[in-house]
Amino acid sequence: MTAPLIVFFVLAALAVIGAISLILQKHPIHSALSLIVVMVALAGLYLLMGAEFVAAVQIIVYGGAIMVLFVFVIMLLNAGVEEHTSLSKMAGPPGLLLVLALAAFVAATIAKSGASVQTAAQTGALSSTRGISEMVFKDFVYPFELTSFLILVAILGAVVLAQREKS
Amino acid sequence: MLQYLWIVPLLPLLGSAINGLFGAKWRNEFVTAIAITSTGLSFLCALEAVREFFESGQALFRKHFFDWIVAGNFSAGFDLQMDQLTVVMLLVVTGVGWLIHIYATGYMAHEGGYYRFFSYLNLFMFFMLILVLAANYVLLFVGWEGVGLSSYLLIGFWFLKKSAADAGKKAFIVNRIGDFGFMLGMFLLFRAFGTLDFSQLFAKAGTWQPEAMGQFGTLTVACLLLFMGATGKSAQLPLYVWLPDAMEGPTPVSALIHAATMVTAGVYVVARSHILFMHSETALVVVGTVGCATAFFAATIGLVQTDIKKVLAYSTVSQLGYMFLACGVGAFTAGIFHLMTHAFFKALLFLAAGSVIHAMGGEQEMPKMGGLGKKIKWTYATMFIATLAIAGIPPLAGFFSKDSILHAAYVREGGRHPLYFVGLLTALLTAFYMFRLIFLTFNSKPRYDEKKVHVHESPWSMLGPLVVLAILSVIGGLMAAPALLGVGPDYFANFLAPVFGGAQEAVEAGGEAAAHQLELILAGVAFGTALIGIAIAYWLYLKNPRKPDDLAKSMKPAYTTLMNKYYVDELYAFLVVRPLLWLSTNILWKATDVTGIDGTINGIAHGAAAIGDGVRHSQSGNTRSYAVWVVVGAIVVLAVIFFWPGASKTVLGWVR
């Protein structure tokens, strides 16, 4: 039982508990906080794998921006405990079946892929930040520019959508 | 002209097109001019072509004008040819055709649809000329079908009359049954020889082994199939039933199509294919027997018919039987000879009958005629001449041609000469019923109300052709006379010898003198038989006018059978028409079309609607259900990747 393994299991357990908590909580704010826990756990896992840049981005963007946004919206809309309705016929027994099917498929795929997944060791630190930036600005510069455009569009969209109607 | 042989059929086609497209608004005179000119010019061009043919030493002329069908190994061009047989057919078709056109201008003068009539008639001429000029079976078949079409159009000319429309349909449908056999024959010939061109096909077939009696080799089957087509077109047993009904058409139509030209197409085809038939013993026997049987059968029906045109119709069937009898014993020249003389006197008979009908104001039933001889002298004279010809009285045309057939039948047959005796008996019947017709119509006392019907002679537009045809009926057979009298050659047979070649020599077996004596004896017997027939008719219809009725009563069953044409039409209706109608209604219409095809199409539409109705429930408007469907889609993709890795790799390949 090496140290990395123990850390892995702790972080993994944290992530799973957070996810389960997201499902079981009744108030959306509690779900949001659970999600934050999951994200922090994942950031830790990234660090464990040696992907520091991604871990940092995860905390800053996901945890610090997106989840904050979620919390703000929950507070803005005064979301309360969700009422229990079951108007949908499809969600329910068929849904459960489907989730299980999904899980089975994924499990089977993993089991089938065998060798390529099992062995590989984590090769410590690939020079993360430097390498990523080189790739982004050389090989992936086109998608990079597109994403900046995408963000612009998202900003505009959000502004338009959330405007109060001019009465 | 030979280089432009296509002009001969083209002229009537032009006449037909012009009259058909523009004639509706024109005056009759204009339509007449177009029709007569086109046919007349065609006749002149034909004469010119024949003249050139003679000048070139009667060399077989054949020209390929343009490629019509070229498909793989098979090619059938628009090829026209001219040989001695074509000369005979060409002159008969254009000459007699032109005379009948002139006659029709008088006969149809007061009819509605005048332009339509001449358009169809010209169209018929076009197709018939294609038929006789064709140098391969495919082009011949075009003409074959075309004359069938024209026949349908013309029989049903008065299409508002139900019996006429039905008769037209019957003619066309019965013809088609024969044509089916003809086409199968063509397919078989093509498969065996690789070509349908006359010269090439006959050259190849000439090298084949003859097939013995009872041996159903390729040639025999092909010949029998071609003969099936001839049976339909030339009204032999069992496909003759359309010809009597075809009398619903105007009389010029009956004269041209159902006496002189179209019905002879079957004989022409058999004669043209004589090399094939001579190689097949079975086919020859079938042709001869069917021809002989038809001749006798039709003659018996003609004995008791009361409609003047029906008598002539059955007479036509009977005489066609003689022509096939001739072909069946290998005497193709005799068959063609009879074809030519028959064209003359049968056309004359029909046209004269038309004149009688015209004189009687439309009456066609002989029991309502009588004593017309004094009133319509020209018609009487010409019709009398024609009747002498058909009865076989020398020196008129019919005697020589009929005699040469009977002589050939006697000589070629072995044993007891069954065909000869039946043929002879039929000659007796022919003479009898033809003179019965004359006596009932022109002699004896008038059996109609003379105050109500104003009998008048026909105009010269109608009488002129009658006279010309009468002259031809008299002199038409004289070409063969020198041979019979022993003073010279048979000019007609010698003329056709290059075409039929070896077929004729067999007659001369047994020494010149003995053969000639036999000929004279047989000729005398034939003449005597005709006289007997005339005598019986005289005794029954002029001497003792009441005897026929007494005879009819005493032999009632026989008489009724004959009157009802042996109930053949009823038999066909029962055996063929009713089952077909039942099949069409119940199986083809109700089961296949309504249930099957409509059911399938409607079923598909229904199915689509039903599926839509079912699938629509997935669009419930409930977002959570949609979420589940999203997951379903994801699982499908996963399943594909899991179970079918190849597909996902291919898609990835496209993406890259």
Next chain:
Amino acid sequence: MVPTSYYVILSAILFGLGVFAFIFKRNVITIFMSIELMLNAVNLAFVAFSQALGKLDGQVFVLFVIVVAAAEAAVGLGIIILIARNRQTLNVERVDLLKL
């Protein structure tokens, strides 16, 4: 070291939980959060494979995923606000004007 398969299995578990929440939760914001959970699970798998194969492509892709997720969150929450204003409810089953 930690075998890659462990990370992949964890990713699978998180993804499955995300799908479960996506189907069974009724609050529209919670559903949205479950989508983020699924995205995160996928990110984990990407990074794991990136480290296993020794290439950085996976991490670059994670970057893009995070960026897109951010944009999507912004717009999506804008829409949720509008829904809440118009229908006065955050229950996704009440947003059913398309229902027959």
